[in-house]
């Protein structure tokens with residue numbers, strides 16, 4: 001569990017614990033890896049888009065795991081920068097936590113992250129000088145007030161087409177800061193107000209980045225608690241990586257998944273805040289009354305019937321850990337399945353009509369731990385009939401398949417929508433390498449490495465034959481990762497992949 | 503064909519046929535037509551009133567060019 005507190009209220013021992021943990025991660029090179037994960041992400045995949053909020057929620061969660069590990073405190077949470085009381089004189093800027101404003105050249109010269117003690121890295125990971133801050137230099141606006149936070153929290157829906165910086169109305173876009181004609185630029189304003197190292201894509205170089213985004217995340221959490229009938233958008237129709245069940249860009253595998261769907265419930269992923277705004281209801285540990293017939297994993301099908309035209313049956317599935325699950329019906333009825341969750345009967349994940357045998361429905365999907373609800377009806381609202389339903393977990397997750405340089409191509413398929421296949425391969429001497437797909441599918445290839453599954457090197461859609469992908473470039477010695485997905489998040493198809501030294 | 507070149511804080515900015523180069527490195531940017539604002543991957547939280555202003559901000563505010 002991570003307990004997130006107002007940074008201004010941390011005691012001196014809490015400050016010491018947090019600062020030491022950050023300095024330890026910096027010394028181990030882990031902190032800079034976080035900087036690069038942000039800096040090297042495709043900007044349009046993590047900013048100015050719906051995934052802005054879930055991407056940063058997962059990113060904070062990952063840093064929190066590291067802080068907890070090195071501090072030995074399993075409840076250590078990233079404190080939040082409470083903007084209304086966080087201006088220049090706030091105690092979070094004291095030398096026992098963040099240190100203060102930069103000097104006349106913008107250089108931070110006091111506190112644990114001062115010149116000589118802390119180096120920022122550029123987007124190639126190269127140390128490039130001291131941390132810089134220039135409070136209030138880039139903007140004439142003050143940090144948001146409590147009244148302005150209240151205003152923000154009334155904005156609906158979560159997001160809207162065209163899913164970018166022009167989306168309006170959009171809670172995400174207002175919070176991110178692109179709708180600032182009628183209020184502050186909330187998130188963007190925080191970056192600009194601090195200035196200096198908080199302006200470029202390498203902004204996580206300043207530890208206040210995490211406290212700033214913790215405030216952003218808290219506001220999303222409060223919005224979710226206040227408006228339980230609103231949900232993440234979109235389910236589909238936005239670029240790959242933005243839809244609720246797409247894996248997000250530059251987000252590694254972990255014990256929680258990498259899709260927006262996996263981080264929608266802060267409480268479920270172990271986050272707790274010391275205080276919420278007065279109008280926000282507290283999260284309840286069991287947000288939904290237990291509804292539906294329990295359906296246990298891997299225990300064989302249970303039979304049921306739709307005995308009245310238009311009847312729906314609801315099933316409750318408790319998922320213990322992140323893995324791939326198959327929910328399907330069998331029998332002679334034309335069933336239709338809609339899956340909701342996690343921990344909500346309102347939040348639709350996906351629906352299926354005839355993905356199973358004959359006219360049965362079938363959903364194959366990676367699910368994070370949590371409670372899910374499968375709604376079954378018959379395709380025709382006039383029909384009645386029997387069916388059986390089961391949920392099975394896919395075989396133990398296998399380790400990443402390995403490609404060998406200059407070996408024959410490996411055949412594979414994108415068999416469910418949104419699937420992405422990851423391969424690893426070793427480069428033993430520096431040379432031109434060609435990674436390419438062949439076959440009838442419009443593949444999209446991403447290359448990561450060396451020795452880091454999250455460091456994106458290059459992406460390609462159609463440089464291969466017809467709609468296949470091809471990346472040719474010089475690779476130095478190391479381990480690399482190739483990720484293959486379908487260009488369309490809605491389509492499936494077979495392909496083969498190979499790596500060769502030419 | 504339009505081309506404009508200026509030097510700013512010892513860096514060369516070239517704007518040629520809608521392409522932006524700083525020290526000969528091409529800089530990808532986005533134009534928000536509706537608001538007539540320019541922005542770039544380098545500075546994800548801000549927009550600028552012209553390509554030239556964007557280029558100057560990249561020189562001043564990023565560790566790639568400011569180091």
Ligand SMILES: [Cu+2]
Pocket residue numbers: 187191213
């Ligand atoms: Cu940010």
